[in-house]
Amino acid sequence: MESGEIVEYIDDQKIICAVVMEGGNQRLQLLTENNREVKIAFQRLCHRSKMRLDLSLGRNRLVEHLRAIAEKRIALADQIDIAELWDVLSPEPGWIDLNTMTGLCFPTDTDDDHESGVIRAMFKSRHHFKFKPDRFRPYTEEELAVIIALEEKAARQQRLIASGAAWINAVRSGSMDSRPERHQELSEIFKSYFLFEKDSPHCETARAIMKNAELKAIDGLFNHLVAVGEWCVDENVDLLRYHIPTDFSAGALDLAQSISTLSDDTLRKTGRVDLTHLPTLTIDGQSTLDFDDALSIEIRNDHLLVGIHISDVAQFIKKGDRLDQEALSRGSSIYLPDNRISMAPPVLAENRLSLKKGHIRPAISTMVKVSRTGDIISYDIFPSIIRVDHQLSYFEANMSADTSDAIERLHDIAIRFREKRLSQGAIQIILPEINVWLDETGVPMVNRVNRESPGRMLIAEMMILSNWLSAKFLAENDIPAIFRSQPKPKSRILKNGTGTLFQNWMQRKQLNRFVLSSTPDHHCGLGLDAYVTASSPIRKYFDLVTQRQLRAGLGLEAPYSKTEIEAIIEQLARPMADVGRIQFRRNRYWLLKYLEGRIGEKEEAIVLQRRRNAYAVLLKSYMIECNLPQSSGIDLKPEDLVQVTIQHVNARNNILSVFMG
Incomplete structure (x- = not known):
């Protein structure tokens, strides 16, 4: 591939117009319409033009030309009615090459820009034709119905994700009355993901909502469900997690x-x-x-x-x-x-x-x-x-x-x-x-x-x-x-x-x-x-x-x-x-909930065994095990009695921390 050749490639669901700055057998160095220099594999190209640009024009002029070419091609793509084209071509399904399709869309005087316009139109609306850069196949009516249904489902999913994130943000900011129409569906999604995480059927949706709401920890979902009254602060989530029936038929x-x-x-x-x-x-x-x-x-x-x-x-x-x-x-x-x-x-x-x-x-x-x-x-x-x-x-x-x-x-x-x-x-x-x-x-x-x-x-x-x-x-x-x-x-x-x-x-x-x-x-x-x-x-x-x-x-x-x-x-x-x-x-x-109110209190503990960076100890008053961090200069043995202070307790997260003294 020669330097100066105008090419196009797909990046982040967009077609990018670029000029080849340096060619090669496997990789190309390009200058894009966005004034970026990139290196891409040759196989990523979706269109090559016979047109050339003179690299001696300088970077700014080259970018101006690329933008003008891209705008022209976008305008040509907008002239194509993909649905009408499908109505004409769908009765006889089969692959149609780029040259033929360009001739069908633009009956006279076609060039590289028209070819690019066809590619752009097909890429933008992909539920009527199966898309490949150099050829296209009209979907059957059955295939089209499935594709439209999937697109509607995806759009609905995006609306749900946006609504869920907005609800979390509204409640977090104190707008307790802000409740979307589908709040019950969202609540069930939040509950399912909190209970089952990656095994939840709503895992991807919940994670997307959390990402959009900038909710980093799954505990945030629990706090949200408590805030909106779906769960209480001491909710026994294990009954839900293990599907324990609480009522009789x-x-x-x-x-x-x-x-x-x-x-x-x-x-x-x-x-x-x-x-x-x-x-x-x-x-x-x-x-x-x-x-x-x-x-x-x-x-x-x-x-x-x-x-x-x-x-x-x-x-x-x-x-x-x-x-x-x-x-x-x-x-x-x-x-x-x-x-x-x-x-x-x-x-x-x-x-x-x-x-x-x-x-x-x-x-x-x-x-x-x-x-x-x-x-x-x-x-x-x-x-x-x-x-x-x-x-x-x-x-x-x-x-x-x-x-x-x-x-x-x-x-x-x-x-x-x-x-x-x-x-x-x-x-x-x-x-x-x-x-x-x-x-x-x-x-x-x-x-x-x-x-x-x-x-x-x-x-x-x-x-x-x-x-x-x-x-x-x-x-x-x-x-x-x-x-x-x-x-x-x-x-x-x-x-x-x-x-x-x-x-x-x-x-x-x-x-x-x-x-x-x-x-x-x-x-x-x-x-x-x-x-x-x-x-x-x-x-x-x-x-x-x-x-x-x-x-x-x-x-x-x-x-x-x-x-x-x-x-x-x-x-x-x-x-x-x-x-x-x-x-x-x-x-x-x-028991941990009880101990949350006793932070700072001293307790007698029995040393059970030494671990990597801590001792396992048993709090005698409560018959509960926890880790005691090792202290420099103090060597403890199993069955030693020590005095510890309760440092931090979180019942919901099953955390009990103590320190010596």
């Missing part, structure tokens, strides 16, 4: 209502053992409304008879009915400091299914014959009806531990059963529980719960006992169930069930995950040869399934097959992981 609610109206008297005619004469009690948290389990104890001549009674939820929620389907989709009730999401409708979970004081309820009872020294002699499992006499909170049970014969004996049996488990290799991790709740004004409150108090300890051990015996019953009768097992820990720190706070915390990190299977296996953590969970059928679907298998063993219904059990385990793996994640993150959120 009309069909499930209707069925729940019909079950709730059943008469208690009908239960006496179901062939159950009547245990309503037994003094029974429940021990639960103060705010509990769904009571799954109750206890009784009788003193016989040479032994004690302990009754562990579990609400027979499967009597009312049948396999495959609307309530069962919704319970399966949830997997578990979810308990949060600021919310409670039941697996079953509250009208059932807190009434007909709940072992409420003074009401006759169906149960699956495990009666355990225990020697005077606390050894288990035998057991029996059967369907029953019971009536709870005492509904105690953990606090009330603890206060009665020394005065109530029943609680004292149950506690002694619980201690004996734990000792047996420990002798069989159980790992008893003893850590305080941090209870977070909101007061009546919505302010987070925190207290430490002693999980080894008499009330909590005896309930924990009685439920482990009941679940173990249920597993034995199912295994002995060759009934598949959702058995839980646990391999040995990666390393064993605790000996004989005792240890420091540090040792208990670190031992927990060494435990292997439990395993779910349709056949029994050893549970190392509990020191038991088989284990299921069947003590919380109101709250957990796994427990409801296991209860149905117990009922099958008692002749009350047909059992699940091994294949069905394995399918349920697989189906609930993801939902149960989500439930655990949501409960952990929401409790942590409110």
Whole structure:
């Protein structure tokens, strides 16, 4: 290519006119109509003119000529009616070369400028002809319809992006009343992107809006949604992120209502053992409304008879009915400091299914014959009806531990059963529980719960006992169930069930995950040869399934097959992981929210381990881990006690920072 040749190329969706200053086989040095010198590949040219410019004219004169040529060519392009041209040419689709197309557009006296005019017109309006610099093909009517629809969609998208950016800017500047017509659509786009980021179907749109609004952090979308009232400042976004249902279908609610109206008297005619004469009690948290389990104890001549009674939820929620389907989709009730999401409708979970004081309820009872020294002699499992006499909170049970014969004996049996488990290799991790709740004004409150108090300890051990015996019953009768097992820990720190706070915390990190299977296996953590969970059928679907298998063993219904059990385990793996994640993150959120008000306070911490540039420490008062930056001249070791100061907390961003001192 020779110097002085006039050429055109496409840059940033525009056709640029230029003159060749220096030619070459691969790259050209050009001076453009915009008075810029550029180097481009030869292949980028869309038009070459036979016309030449004399480079000796000087740069300014050359640019003037180029601009004049470009203006002339633009004017020629404006004379071409692309739609009319398509009407004429579309009946016979096929490629038309540049020379022929130029002749069709300009019947007489055509030159390089006319060719460029055709190229410019075709490039400007590309939905009628498929564009290549040297040839063009009219689209079919079907192709044209698709192209027009795509262009309209793109234009709509651009309007949406502009509207979204304007809305963010207006709200940010204090114009709270500024709400575009499509604000609901924009809100859904913002929510989707905040929740799912690159996996959101609106990812590109949201990012474009953020760019136009100069919103650099995704938190800006959250703040906008709070400002316009779509979300609250403490919005539990995990419920949305993991698609947790919070309402029940009309069909499930209707069925729940019909079950709730059943008469208690009908239960006496179901062939159950009547245990309503037994003094029974429940021990639960103060705010509990769904009571799954109750206890009784009788003193016989040479032994004690302990009754562990579990609400027979499967009597009312049948396999495959609307309530069962919704319970399966949830997997578990979810308990949060600021919310409670039941697996079953509250009208059932807190009434007909709940072992409420003074009401006759169906149960699956495990009666355990225990020697005077606390050894288990035998057991029996059967369907029953019971009536709870005492509904105690953990606090009330603890206060009665020394005065109530029943609680004292149950506690002694619980201690004996734990000792047996420990002798069989159980790992008893003893850590305080941090209870977070909101007061009546919505302010987070925190207290430490002693999980080894008499009330909590005896309930924990009685439920482990009941679940173990249920597993034995199912295994002995060759009934598949959702058995839980646990391999040995990666390393064993605790000996004989005792240890420091540090040792208990670190031992927990060494435990292997439990395993779910349709056949029994050893549970190392509990020191038991088989284990299921069947003590919380109101709250957990796994427990409801296991209860149905117990009922099958008692002749009350047909059992699940091994294949069905394995399918349920697989189906609930993801939902149960989500439930655990949501409960952990929401409790942590409110704990951090509580700590936001305690910046500057000093706390005692235990050093757990050394990391790259920091120490992992445990704040003892709140049982929460964080990083402590390394200080020059100070060398800390695991289990050292240090004093730290809370420096910065951000609950929404999951940030907790401390420093030494």
